[in-house]
Amino acid sequence: MPPTAELFALRDRWQRVEREGHRPLLRVTLLASYTVDPLVPYLGLALHDAGLPATLRVGPFNQVVQQCLATDGFLTTARPDVLVVAARPEEAGDPGPAGAGWAEELLAGAEAALAAARRHGALLVYVLPAVPAARPYGAGDAAYSGGVAAAATAARERLRERLAGDPWVLLVDAEEAVRAVGGRRAYHPALFRFAKVPYTEEVFARLGADTGGLLRSWYGAGCRVLVLDGDGLADAGRAGWTELLPVLRELRDTGLRLALHAGGPRCWATVAADCPELLGLLDGWVTDDRPLAAQLTEIAADLDAVPAQLAVVGTGPIEADGTGRWRTVALGGDPRAWAGELTAAGLTDRAPARRWTGAPGRRGPDGTEPAGLSLDDFVASLDVRVECRPVEPAEVAEMAELVARARDFALGPAPAADALAARAAGLLAVRVRDRLGDYGTAGLLGVDRVGDRWTVDIFSLSCPVLGKDVETRALREVARRAAEAGVGEVLVRWADTGRNGAAVGFLATLDAATPDPAVRVRAVRAGSPDDPVPSTPGGSTVGASW
């Protein structure tokens, strides 16, 4: 099946699973420095198939640290059992010498995620970032110790060093997913340009499967016993066993136990003739004419496991268990491919045994642990710069597109381009920069400036600049301009669009956000009794130029 159809089938099955409404056992929340929504169907399905039906919720875009540090934010509402955190160097600012900048930034996020996971009693699944694909020196990057690959690798290893020893952390590697898919199929420029989705569906499918496999193991449903179909596998003769034997040895060395089932004792003669080495690897066997379910129940009992921890490996159709009590791995018709097929089944996906050693957090130069970072400290450390400037008529179309896409932070439905053009003189473009990057024009304000009261009825910010207190700074700038103009009040007029919760939540704290004694700034819901403005969305009065 081609990848597209295969992924299609997976997503279709996830939709059906969601419609069936299984009672969730886990609450999984995802925070990422990028749009991570495409991971949801694959992770959800992997957990469902592992007998761990889950609700999955995606947190605000690129607010890993903010949401982890907030004591009343998204995580408080989501109450996660599993917190999945993914951040990339590409959103972590300057790589710095030998990747130190990336490492510090990503480690700060990882520390915040650890703290949040502990606060909520959640298991942390941290996605190690892939090495960025963009290399300014191209192939020459390999010979540059300060290059992208070197810097990202250094940052990745710092993260691994910090997180790998913690028994309450699972690590998933996005680089492995990218490698498995292949660089050419792992990225699509439009996905990132238009939606900040860094990888293709294939990568997310792999990440979902890997994460699901580790979680299955964590919750005790991982594979512990590999049961070989003695009849089916023996039919391939010596060639099949020769291919399988090295992999079986490797799997057994990782702790997996091996068993064999068959419909009768006939297979013993074949195995003894074709692969006598196998006999020494088997931990158990059942060769009789009972149904598979009865055979597996006995094997599980003998090996101190439960049927859900068994995986049956054979050729052709394997009797499936309708209740999903055991897994099946069907090998193809070519024995030469069996080793690869068995390895790809991911039967040994599990975290290595770890013991809590009280691994300390990051320490300062004097060896002491730094005091916990607060949300205010973090936002202040971003060194956010907000500039508001008048909009040129030639920019109106661009502004209209920006407003149309900024649905989470908006005061109401997006006005059309011609409505914006009619009031261009009252518009302010909001440019945002911080130490992590320059976000360009990331917001728009529309202000009706009439008499002693100004009314802000357009205030849209794009997702990448949310969580940085940009909204407060932008509104303070309006208040400052109002004060200069001798205006005593600024109204912020909003309507509920069903999606603009971020803006509505901010407006609820408006008094604290814009404490300016000279100008009163207050929020008014459009059409409410407090709304003194005739309801004409899009503005009716065009003021003079700023």
Place this chain on the structure above:
Amino acid sequence: MTLTEVVAGVLEVDPAEVTDESGPDSIGTWTSLRHLQLVVTLEEVYGVSFAFEEIRDVRSVRTLRDVLRAKGTEA
């Protein structure tokens, strides 16, 4: 897979709901993210590439079909 099947599959709607006039205004699940997933899926299914402008400007099944046909497919 037909264009209708791909659109219905990506947008999680019944194929019977998909007409040439269908677009973000008439199909609630046609969000900006799903729009991109739809375009990327169509690229794979039909073996074509969309320019950034095409991705931005296509706003209905009909325009998707027109763009695909202009690229020599039998959408």
